[in-house]
Amino acid sequence: MHKTHNNSKQRKAVLEAIRSTDTHPSVRWIHEQVKTKLPGISLGTIYRNIKVCREEGSVVSVGVVNNEERFDGIVEPHPHAVCTKCGRIIDIDDLPEAENIHLSGFTVDKRRTVFYGTCVQCCRAGKNLLAQFGRLRKGFSHN
Amino acid sequence: MHKTHNNSKQRKAVLEAIRSTDTHPSVRWIHEQVKTKLPGISLGTIYRNIKVCREEGSVVSVGVVNNEERFDGIVEPHPHAVCTKCGRIIDIDDLPEAENIHLSGFTVDKRRTVFYGTCVQCCRAGKNLLAQFGRLRKGFSHN
DNA sequence: CTTAATAATAAGAATGATTCTTATTATTAA
DNA sequence: TTAATAATAAGAATCATTCTTATTATTAAG
Numbered sequence A, B: 001m002h003k004t005h006n007n008s009k010q011r012k013a014v015l016e017a018i019r020s021t022d023t024h025p026s027v028r029w030i031h032e033q034v035k036t037k038l039p040g041i042s043l044g045t046i047y048r049n050i051k052v053c054r055e056e057g058s059v060v061s062v063g064v065v066n067n068e069e070r071f072d073g074i075v076e077p078h079p080h081a082v083c084t085k086c087g088r089i090i091d092i093d094d095l096p097e098a099e100n101i102h103l104s105g106f107t108v109d110k111r112r113t114v115f116y117g118t119c120v121q122c123c124r125a126g127k128n129l130l131a132q133f134g135r136l137r138k139g140f141s142h143n
Numbered sequence C: 001c002t003t004a005a006t007a008a009t010a011a012g013a014a015t016g017a018t019t020c021t022t023a024t025t026a027t028t029a030a
Numbered sequence D: 001t002t003a004a005t006a007a008t009a010a011g012a013a014t015c016a017t018t019c020t021t022a023t024t025a026t027t028a029a030g
Helices: A009-019 A027-035 A043-056 A097-103 A120-125 B009-019 B027-035 B043-056 B097-103 B120-125
Strands: A060-065 A068-072 A080-083 A089-091 A107-118 B060-065 B068-072 B080-083 B089-091 B107-118
Touching: A009 A027, A009 A043, A027 A043, A027 A068, A060 A080, A060 B060, B009 B027, B009 B043, B027 B043, B027 B068, B060 B080
Parallel strands: A080 B107, A107 B080
Antiparallel strands: A060 A068, A080 A089, A107 B107, B060 B068, B080 B089
16 A cells, blocks of 8 residues: 555645635535636546545545535644534634633534544454445445 | 424334434434334334434434434433444443543544534524524535 | 556446425324 | 324435546556
């Protein structure tokens, strides 16, 4: 598995678009943005290059809001605030989180913590081959 | 907005199915489960009744894993651990979280915190009318 | 400079979760 | 009993995402 060279203008444009904003854009937004520079770029190319960027670690997902996956070019872990009214995603820069978020004027309804990792069963089974990006294959089901 | 009476057998079956497991089931799983008791029940009915249950507060979403929304009949906030290999979602019962999760044999890769609420702009605009359940209408876009 | 091999792309079809529509059936109120 | 209302089943529609394929760009070798 060798490193990507980031050598296509499309890939550069996708990464630039993601890095150009702090709004944690969706694929749709990224496509619109990149199209202003590369009018012919296709949606599939956006998806593929986001995937490549995630695999090489230059982009992370910040989750699904209103059925659209949202991305961040700042890959260092930091908390986010999601507005359940408009779908906006806001960076909460540093701890103490609660203090910070209050200063920003965001009214917190609830706070949720999720741990991501590998469960006992998968650790045993050594299922390290499964995709971590994109959907799981058809027919695959959680337990 | 009056309270639902939970009076259809389909709705009861959906809620029972969700409460019958701690696996944080998907719509697909709930449908399969309920079909063993009500063979003719349709997928649309599952979706509609989950929505009703969420609105009345008897069910909460624990997020989207591998493109499927997952639900919980335990509505009191508590952290979860998501296995990125198999999609399993595990309850982390009490604090101290890190300690607990370690005991459970789950290997933590990363921990993410998300605040949900209302942003400054929406507080001002009083956009309290927008749907909080289900998708946002077409054409609606984040900023 | 060609040519061959390979990688990336554009276009659009396919997939699949979710939502919507509509005709039908069950429930409630009068 | 009838009328009004609520819930349902069935399946079509929507839409984000993935997959397929033919084409174009890039690189390596002679």
